[in-house]
Amino acid sequence: MVAVDREHLRLVSEEDSSKRRQILDGARKVFMDLGFDGASMGEIARAAAVSKGTLYVYFADKCALFEAILEQEALQHGQVVFNFDPSRDAETTLKEFGSAYIHLLCRPGGGSAIRTVMAIAERMPDVGRRYYARVLDKTINRLAEYLTAHVASGDLKIDDCDLAASQFMELCKASLFLPFVFQAAPAPSEERMTEVVDSATRMFLAAYRRK
Secondary structure (H helix, E strand, O other), X not given: OHXXXXXXXXXXXXXXXXXXXXXXXXXXXXXXXXXXXXXXXHHHHHHXXXXXXXXXXXXXXXXXXXXXXXXXXXXXXXXXXXXXXXXOOHHHHHHHHHHHHHHHHOOOOOOHHHHHHHHHOOOOHHHHHHHHHHHHHHHHHHHHHHHHHHHHOOOEOOOOHHHHHHHHHHHHHOOOHHHHHOOOOOOOOHHHHHHHHHHHHHHHHHHHEOO
């Protein structure tokens, strides 16, 4: 009897997770197409192919839905493996990190969450702060820790590793991310991303490598 109950609970849990993903996929499309203000729970229910009653079982309102989508975005960022082993040389590590980082930002659909956060951050600052802390600041801190280790070993000469980490990440986005996120240009090519990251690495090391 216990085994049967456990199997039933497992199936219910899987069905619940599948339904939740279905709703989030529909909500993501609506937010992408209409923006936060234009989206409604009715539109989201239609896009997700569920009833409004079912939608409200899972999410109280569109703010809760959007927060769940941002949480997924944070998880996707967290699943990308950046190799910040301090024993690795700085040039190789920076190039690999820069490439992985810009690929993550410019992936298909990668700009939609950021566009929506930017649109509502002034009115809902807590949403913007949480997104920054979960996604962007965490990456800056990890890179800064790596740079700090190489300052200690004498390879790099950096007074402010948090600033230097932010600078490198901005260099990797130069000419690529803003045109992409504002839909002024398609996602950059592999060749262009490699060119920009290689240039960013040269500029960074020219400034911070110990002479």
